[in-house]
Amino acid sequence: MSDSIRFRLNGHPVSLQTDGTRKLLWVLRNDLELTGTKYGCGEGVCGSCTVLVDGRAVHACQADVASVQGKEVVTIEGLARGDRLHPLQQAFQEHGALQCGYCTPGMILGAHALLRANPRPTREQIVQGMEGHLCRCGAHQRIIAAIQTASGQRGGSDE
């Protein structure tokens, strides 16, 4: 049950010999030691494990690793350029759009996919786009504001 899986991860080529039906979440967290992608529910209903596959948001807990064969995978570790945070990361930090931080990687990558598909979403479109992401701490209002800021639709301050 060993398959040869090749894909690009955060801009670098990766080559693995592993069972292709394994879930991407565990391959990332254990084989590739990228622990920023979180387990939350294991059933694709909380969004904590969201990563980008060819720019689209994917639940890593549901995706077979074989499904990313030849694709471009981006995790939270791959978003900043050196010390320079991605505008979404910067906006989450500035707005205090996180508390415990556990859902944050999935939130930021979910927002990334949303803005790629719709660079200037309305508030309603942000709400709809982020509906699959749970945040138990209740940072929702600030997350929406952070996404608006990152999309260039409001200034860096909170109001």
Add this chain to the structure above:
Amino acid sequence: MSSRAKSGAVVHATGATGMPRRDFVKALGGGILVLVSLPSTGAAGAAPELQRGYPTDINAYLHIAEDGKVTLFSGKIEMGQGVMTSLTQMAAEDLGVALMSIHIVMGDTAACPFDAGTWGSMTTRFFGPAVRAAAAQARLILTDLAATRLGVARTALSVEDGVVFVTAARTRRVTFGELARGQRITHTVDERAVLRSVREFTVMGRSPQRLDGPEKVTGAAKYTADIRLPGMLYARIIRPPAHGATARRMDTSAAEAMAGVRVVDHDGLKAVLAPDPETAERALRLVRADWDVPAPAFDTESVFDHLVQAAAEGRTTESAGDIEAGRGQSARMLDVTYRHPYVAHAPMEPHVALAEVKDGKATVWASTQAPFSLRPQIARALGFRPEDVRVITPYVGGGFGGKAAGPQAVEAARLALAAGRPVQVAWTRAEEFMYDTFDPAAVVRVVSGMDANGRLTLWDYQVYAAGGRATEVFYDVPNTRVRTYGGTGGEGSSYHLFAVGPWRAPGANTNRFAAEQQIDAMARAAGIDALEFRLRNTKDPRMLSVLRAVGQASGWQPSTAPQRTGRGRGLACGIDAGSYVAEVADVTVDRATGAVKVERVVCAQEMGIVVNPDGAKMQMEGCITMGLGYALAEEVRFEGGRIHDTNFDTYRLPRFSWVPRIETVLVPNDDLAPQGGGEPAIITMGAVVANAIFDATGARMLRLPMTPERVLAEIRRG
């Protein structure tokens, strides 16, 4: 990328466990160490086994190293509530250094002073003063050293950004690092050190960006499940299908036959262990067992009758006047019973622990709110001395009271001992729903009365299974009795069929749901506006100030009859953790389906001196959003010991589309020390939504959660 602030730092550092304090002091090297005693934080009252290795009265350490680096050691943990930032602000303020020059170490039993646990909105209230005193004392010591060094009187000196200088000649200066060099000063103080006043604040009272933010937005932040040790194994514990079930027969041979898999049994704790979590999961599925499941004693619907019938003996917590006389004085009485279901904590990070047992010592990383309480529990389970157990707390992915209990840490330690290898126990979401310490199902009965002028005359309050938090009668009622039957901790295994425990403002959500609906109903019955009724019936100045503030901020329009238009507005207020809170909610109710949408919540909170205004608002917003869950949807459904809700598909948490416009108002009161902020704004969410639904529909919602089916049923009942 900045990673100067780390929760439970030194993750990969020494293998030392349970380091005695004198060794710790030695290990810190030279410099200046200030230890603060502050009995009010609760260390003095802790069991001796919890404190071993530490003096009973030490609550905070602050160390200034010979290179000028400042480290604050705190037994508190960071689970999202923002205390890493606010504690650092307090230390920076009173020490006189920049915020970014302080490193904080949290929740490591080998490095930090004893702390009973992070809960009850107590960090800022009770631990904050210890931190400030340590910092202020350090500033005094440094100023004295500088006075000697510079040959001037202490009063001629000022402190700014880690530099002591002659006020009249700024170039005559010496840095903290220069002063600490060659020193080996250990100083113990009590709280009498001179703290800076609100007017002098330059760091407190402001809202710097969260210190944990950079690590959390980049994925660098380490939670317990992110820690790896060489040779570690991943456990899946063999669990029964229901609480109370026992295995008649178990066959683990197929699991054991898998490559790399071991099955261990530590005094009945049975688990499969594997080199990776997926193999462990597959092995668990191969375990065959037949279980005897006890017949269900009660379920989601019948639990309330059970709670009242099987209740512990009542305790009167408040009493005034005469209840019978109160009945006589009442022109109008209401006798209403309210119900609250079991509610899950459901933090996004499940309970996780990683344990290493080596040479008679154990090191356990755990997602916990109480590392120091875990220590003796783990020690007992292993047969170790508490000082041979070290608990390290990385970042915690939400707690809300649910991580006050840490059985997963004990499980990991036992399995690591049995296996002779490090073991990770990471609960699945289903295990989280099975072994969470739920907010208990509870019942409240209120008999209240008023005279013909709408003055309260009677308040006879009985609460079953939720305890007495937030039951204080701040309304002026001459005849009052508050009785509590059992607390949130559970009253033995037959009373609750599974574990219950503290849930964000334990019991207060249940109690305000009942009390503030009752008050609303009294106001309606009297034909008096709900805000006016409250203002008339209390003289508590802090309550009056938050009520007026929320009235003004929300644009409250007095009314005496429900609108019954499908749109409604409600009001509720309460006291929790020393803070006062009043909320107004606007809702729309779809009268065809019963679906409720909360459109806007305005919250006024008075919490004394505010250490970090934006941080306080984050907590208020979080409380309001989390409160929508228990108000509208959250209920753990069960039949006997079998839990039906096992994931977020059926157990619904608030999502983006639920979130109202939230407006928060901090009512200033700089004459009062900082009060609690993590819980107050959640306690009124059930009542404020219920009161708004009544305004929208004329239907009284006496049972939580207020699901569409229940709202529709009440509307149809008329």
